[in-house]
Amino acid sequence: MSIAIRQMIGPAKARLLSYIQEVDQILMRDGEGSQERLLFIRDAKKLRKQLDRVIQLIAEQNDKWTKYMADRPTKDERDAATAEYTDFNSGEDSFTSVLDKGREAFDKLESGIEDEASTFSIMGDNAEVRRPAATADERTNASFLTEDMDMNIGGHDANAPHLTRPSATAAPHYQNIPPPQSAINLGPINLLRFNGDREKWAAFWDMFDVAVHSTCKSDIEKYSRLLSHLDGEAEKLVRGYNFNSATYQVVVQALKDRYGLNHVLADDLQAELMTLPAAKETTDSLRKTSDSIERICRQLKQLGTSDEHPLLRTTIKSKFPRSFLSKLAEREQLADGRWSVTQLRRGIQDVIAVREEVQRNVDALKETSHKPEPRDPKRSDEQRAESLNKAERSPSLRRKIGATKNVNQVQSQQSKL
Numbered sequence: 001m002s003i004a005i006r007q008m009i010g011p012a013k014a015r016l017l018s019y020i021q022e023v024d025q026i027l028m029r030d031g032e033g034s035q036e037r038l039l040f041i042r043d044a045k046k047l048r049k050q051l052d053r054v055i056q057l058i059a060e061q062n063d064k065w066t067k068y069m070a071d072r073p074t075k076d077e078r079d080a081a082t083a084e085y086t087d088f089n090s091g092e093d094s095f096t097s098v099l100d101k102g103r104e105a106f107d108k109l110e111s112g113i114e115d116e117a118s119t120f121s122i123m124g125d126n127a128e129v130r131r132p133a134a135t136a137d138e139r140t141n142a143s144f145l146t147e148d149m150d151m152n153i154g155g156h157d158a159n160a161p162h163l164t165r166p167s168a169t170a171a172p173h174y175q176n177i178p179p180p181q182s183a184i185n186l187g188p189i190n191l192l193r194f195n196g197d198r199e200k201w202a203a204f205w206d207m208f209d210v211a212v213h214s215t216c217k218s219d220i221e222k223y224s225r226l227l228s229h230l231d232g233e234a235e236k237l238v239r240g241y242n243f244n245s246a247t248y249q250v251v252v253q254a255l256k257d258r259y260g261l262n263h264v265l266a267d268d269l270q271a272e273l274m275t276l277p278a279a280k281e282t283t284d285s286l287r288k289t290s291d292s293i294e295r296i297c298r299q300l301k302q303l304g305t306s307d308e309h310p311l312l313r314t315t316i317k318s319k320f321p322r323s324f325l326s327k328l329a330e331r332e333q334l335a336d337g338r339w340s341v342t343q344l345r346r347g348i349q350d351v352i353a354v355r356e357e358v359q360r361n362v363d364a365l366k367e368t369s370h371k372p373e374p375r376d377p378k379r380s381d382e383q384r385a386e387s388l389n390k391a392e393r394s395p396s397l398r399r400k401i402g403a404t405k406n407v408n409q410v411q412s413q414q415s416k417l
Contacts, residue, residue, distance in 0.1 A: 002065060002068060002081065002084055002085075005061050005064055005065045005068070006088060008057070008061050009058060009061050009062075009095050012054050012057050012058050012061070013058065013095045013098050015054050016051075016054045016055065016058065016098055016099070016102045017098060019047065019050055019051045019054065019102070019105070020098075020101055020102055020105045022047055023047065023051070023105040023106075023108060023109050024105075026040070026043060026044055026047060026109070026112075027108065027109070027112050037116050040112075040116055041113060041116050044109055044112060044113045044116075045113060047109060048106065048109050048110065048113065051102060051105065051106050051109065052106060054102070055099065055102050055103060055106065058095060058098075058099050058102075059099065062095070062096065062099070062218075062221060063218060063220070063221075065085060066085075066218065066220035066221055066223075066224055067220070068081065069081040069082055069085060069220075069224070069243055070220060070242075070243050070244040070245070072243075078243050082224065082227060082243065085224060086224075086227075086228045089224075089228075090228070096221070096225070100215075191204075191207055191208060191211055191212075191229050192204045192207055192229070193229050193230070193231050194229060194230055194231070194234050194259075195230075195231040195232035195233065195234060195235075196231075196232050196233030196234040196237075196259070198259050198264065198265050198268055199265070199268070199269075199299075201255075201259035201260055202260070204229075205255075205256075205260070208225075208226065208229065212225045212226070213252075218245070219245035219246075219248040219249070220243075220244065220245040220248070222248055223243065223244075223245065223247065223248040223251065226238075226248070226251070226252070227243075234255065234258075234259070237254060237255065237258060238251045238254065238255065241254075262303045262304060262305075265299075265303055266300055266303045266304075266305045269296050269299055269300050269303075270296075270300070270305075272296060273293065273296045273312075273315055273316075274315060276289065276292055276293070276296075276319055277289075277319075278318065278319050278320070278321070279319055279320050279321065279324070280321070281321055281323065281324075283352065283355045283356055283359050286320070286324060286352050286355065287352055287356070289319050289320070290345075290348050290349060290352055293316055293319065293345065293348075294345060294349075297312075297341070297345060308340055308341050308342070309341070312341055313341050313344060316341070316344060316345070316348075317344075320348070324351065327351050328344075328347055328348065328351055331347050331350070331351065332344075332347065
């Protein structure tokens, strides 16, 4: 059965991609006159009908496939069917991603039709702007619009904007209607994969909630996408559940109970702080340790755990060398009273920032002191030419050159003999 479904989805996906491109093209039309607006409405409604038809086709086939997976009698067959579905529906150009893009294109096209149709809507009393008397062409256009509405181009749609029929002899009226707010298309979201790391659960669920949980209508589709983004321990946790729409909410709650409990996350973070390696004397090591402490403390505060516990203060100080703590103590003595944990963390940041600034200055001085003077090519050539001239004017050098010439002449005569 899945083969037949794939054979239906493949061509439908190609048509949907083509229709999405046509939506972008038709929305870029620059029509100012009545005739252009009427043609836009006619073509847009026709495209809307085609777009809706192929979206419904792909959605129906997807529902059939998910039902087929849920109806497999054994767990091995369900796993095999799920793997087949995941392989076919993977990547940025998966048919479910294209389906989401098609729905976005449908909404944009619907908004464009409403914008253009509002131009011809006669509402009468408020903020009305009248044009001069209608010309013959405008009366023809108004008649064309009347026929268009009678024919109900694009099929009947209960959600389509209501167009009030204008008189063929009267000039159309235009109502000042606030322009609709345009939606920003951010494109598909690349979901994270979750392998059971509690620290990454919140980020994973926030993205999954936006992209799938609060967007898709079918629980079985949500379930399928959730399974395709689980690895390791998290995948093992949900492996034994039945694959059907009723189980989806149960699986989500099981994941939240295992990885989303605040007190469990807080315990893990506190344990991480306790086992954090102590910093060395180098500035890089101090900064790395400080960043880890900041990350842990900020997450503890977000989970509702107090970050002012005395034990936390002692634990943080134990992660730094004695020389660094001496600098920190000097700053604390200059302050009014004993530092809180928040003030302690801020003091650590300040001391490290000073050390980093000193390190940058020292490195800059080293580079300057070891940097060779720039060579002037023009001056070097001039110096070389001057040296040659001096050498040529030297008597001893001329005698050597003359002797060399005599030796060469003798050798040449001997070779001829």
